[in-house]
Amino acid sequence: MIQKELICIVCPIGCLITAEIDEDGTIGKVSGNSCPRGKEYAINELKHPVRTLTSTMIVANRDNAVIPVKTDRAIPKEKLFEIMDIINRSSAAAPIKIGDILIKDVFEGSNVVATGSME
Amino acid sequence: MKNVDLIVIGAGPAGMAAALCVYEEGIRNILVLDRAEKPGGILQQCIHNGFGLHKFGEELTGPEYAAKYSEKIISSGIQCLFGTSVLSITKDKLVTAINNKSGMFTIQSKAIILAMGCRERSRGALGIPGSRPAGIYTAGTAQWFVNIKGEMPGKNVVILGSGDIGLIMARRLTLEGAKVQAVCELMPYSGGLNRNIVQCLNDFSIPLKLSHTISKIHGESRVTGVTVSKVDVNLNVIETESEYIPCDTILLSVGLIPENELTKGAGITLDSVTGGAVVNQNRQTETEGVFACGNVLHVHDLVDFVSEEAELAGKAAAEYIKGGKKEAYEKVVLRPGNGVRYTVPQIIEKNADNDEIKLYFRVGGIIENASVVMESEGETAFSKYRRKMVPGEMEYIVIKRDILEKMHGTVIIKVEQGAKK
Numbered sequence: 001m002i003q004k005e006l007i008c009i010v011c012p013i014g015c016l017i018t019a020e021i022d023e024d025g026t027i028g029k030v031s032g033n034s035c036p037r038g039k040e041y042a043i044n045e046l047k048h049p050v051r052t053l054t055s056t057m058i059v060a061n062r063d064n065a066v067i068p069v070k071t072d073r074a075i076p077k078e079k080l081f082e083i084m085d086i087i088n089r090s091s092a093a094a095p096i097k098i099g100d101i102l103i104k105d106v107f108e109g110s111n112v113v114a115t116g117s118m119e
Numbered sequence: 120m121k122n123v124d125l126i127v128i129g130a131g132p133a134g135m136a137a138a139l140c141v142y143e144e145g146i147r148n149i150l151v152l153d154r155a156e157k158p159g160g161i162l163q164q165c166i167h168n169g170f171g172l173h174k175f176g177e178e179l180t181g182p183e184y185a186a187k188y189s190e191k192i193i194s195s196g197i198q199c200l201f202g203t204s205v206l207s208i209t210k211d212k213l214v215t216a217i218n219n220k221s222g223m224f225t226i227q228s229k230a231i232i233l234a235m236g237c238r239e240r241s242r243g244a245l246g247i248p249g250s251r252p253a254g255i256y257t258a259g260t261a262q263w264f265v266n267i268k269g270e271m272p273g274k275n276v277v278i279l280g281s282g283d284i285g286l287i288m289a290r291r292l293t294l295e296g297a298k299v300q301a302v303c304e305l306m307p308y309s310g311g312l313n314r315n316i317v318q319c320l321n322d323f324s325i326p327l328k329l330s331h332t333i334s335k336i337h338g339e340s341r342v343t344g345v346t347v348s349k350v351d352v353n354l355n356v357i358e359t360e361s362e363y364i365p366c367d368t369i370l371l372s373v374g375l376i377p378e379n380e381l382t383k384g385a386g387i388t389l390d391s392v393t394g395g396a397v398v399n400q401n402r403q404t405e406t407e408g409v410f411a412c413g414n415v416l417h418v419h420d421l422v423d424f425v426s427e428e429a430e431l432a433g434k435a436a437a438e439y440i441k442g443g444k445k446e447a448y449e450k451v452v453l454r455p456g457n458g459v460r461y462t463v464p465q466i467i468e469k470n471a472d473n474d475e476i477k478l479y480f481r482v483g484g485i486i487e488n489a490s491v492v493m494e495s496e497g498e499t500a501f502s503k504y505r506r507k508m509v510p511g512e513m514e515y516i517v518i519k520r521d522i523l524e525k526m527h528g529t530v531i532i533k534v535e536q537g538a539k540k
Binding site: 006007008009010011014016051052053054055056058064065066068069070077080081084088098115116117 | 163166167168169172173178180181182183186265266267268269294295312313314316317318322512
């Protein structure tokens with residue numbers, strides 16, 4: 001069994017979490033987290049790290065305007081640049097409301113949604 | 120002259136939460152002033168997520184967090200004047216402002232809530248040798264360029280200072296295709312949150328060079344590179360341990376300064392460490408009826424705590440507007456002692472209607488296995504064990520009423536090493 005320490009990124013408290021990993025890769029006891037989200041984060045992080053991607057997208061019908069966006073689900077860490085590329089090759093059209101889906105199913109059911117509004 | 124019950128200066132997270140709180144307490148004659156064209160303050164350019172976990176139990180981006188409040192402000196009908204700069208305030212609550220519609224005007228208010236936020240420390244405050252080429256930005260300015268204007272400040276970047284905005288921008292610029300060479304931090308520890316080091320630097324293999332600084336900026340019309348040097352324990356540059364890093368852009372993330380020119384102008388007492396006003400537990404300044412909350416009072420790590428503080432100020436302001444002057448209470452003055460840089464509030468007024476008081480403070484260095492101790496009249500009135508405290512993260516203790524009753528006069532709050540609870 002090995003112990004792995006990681007810093008939780010779920011919220012700004014940044015708990016130092018210790019996870020026990022058996023020889024066969026099974027994750028055992030998780031400690032140091034101060035909420036259930038922390039445990040979930042630690043397990044995900046050890047198995048397959050995911051991140052919510054935030055960026056901006058060009059608004060085609062407004063002068064020099066961009067709208068803030070995010071993926072509505074966390075996506076695998078290694079896909080971040082691929083999805084950045086898709087966002088940067090796309091554009092949105094105003095009016096846009098917060099929560100509007102701007103790119104549908106960008107990765108395995110995750111959408112790119114607007115996090116701001118523009119008239 | 121126009122009369123109102125309350126003027127809130129600033130429509131960022133602090134100002135919006137404070138105005139809404141006062142509104143919910145039944146006060147209607149409220150005026151919110153902001154120099155920007157829309158509410159939200161700096162949150163509008165903080166497009167990353169991680170806001171609102173404390174306050175709303177969900178993970179929001181900056182604009183989403185701002186929208187939670189701005190939508191309420193707009194639907195409440197609270198009067199807001201945007202594109203309006205406040206020029207001066209007085210202890211008598213006269214507020215003089217200017218905009219391009221009404222020109223200059225003065226309004227008499229019963230109470231004022233200061234919520235002007237903070238600004239970034241710039242190159243001039245650092246005294247880095249070298250020429251003055253283009254390509255040197257504060258991290259927040261770069262953030263505005265990228266996230267609001269959709270323009271990249273450069274391609275090859277060195278960041279000085281490991282404040283949160285710098286870390287966030289390291290990731291943001293990397294995602295947009297720039298190469299971030301390094302983040303240099305003068306101190307032996309980071310000024311930013313741990314989670315940001317993990318998800319903004321480690322995720323993208325961006326080196327964090329602790330105890331390093333930029334000792335020279337190179338380039339004539341545009342930055343061509345920097346000399347990065349190690350510093351000794353006294354933070355002096357070790358010239359023999361220097362390297363040249365070519366780059367076209369430098370971002371500075373070297374601290375935030377509460378923006379208190381108006382407060383100073385009114386002659387309201389400021390705390391020399393926080394750079395914000397001296398306040399009591401209800402965030403009232405030493406001038407009755409003038410309250411302060413958010414980053415104008417002290418720089419917060421989390422917007423959630425800004426909103427919380429704004430509600431304290433809002434509740435107290437509403438009470439002040441309704442009840443006017445209150446009787447004087449016994450005051451306890453808090454003084455930072457060993458290891459503690461500052462506290463907010465700095466003054467506790469006993470017998471005010473608080474069952475418990477949340478006392479925020481910051482430590483001056485990394486402290487492990489220590490107790491936070493409050494000493495009144497030479498005796499320990501409060502002690503709480505902490506495993507670890509770091510300067511980059513704001514700490515707080517909760518003082519219950521019965522403990523508070525034991526405190527008199529000047530109370531020292533300090534850190535005692537090794538003391539277990």
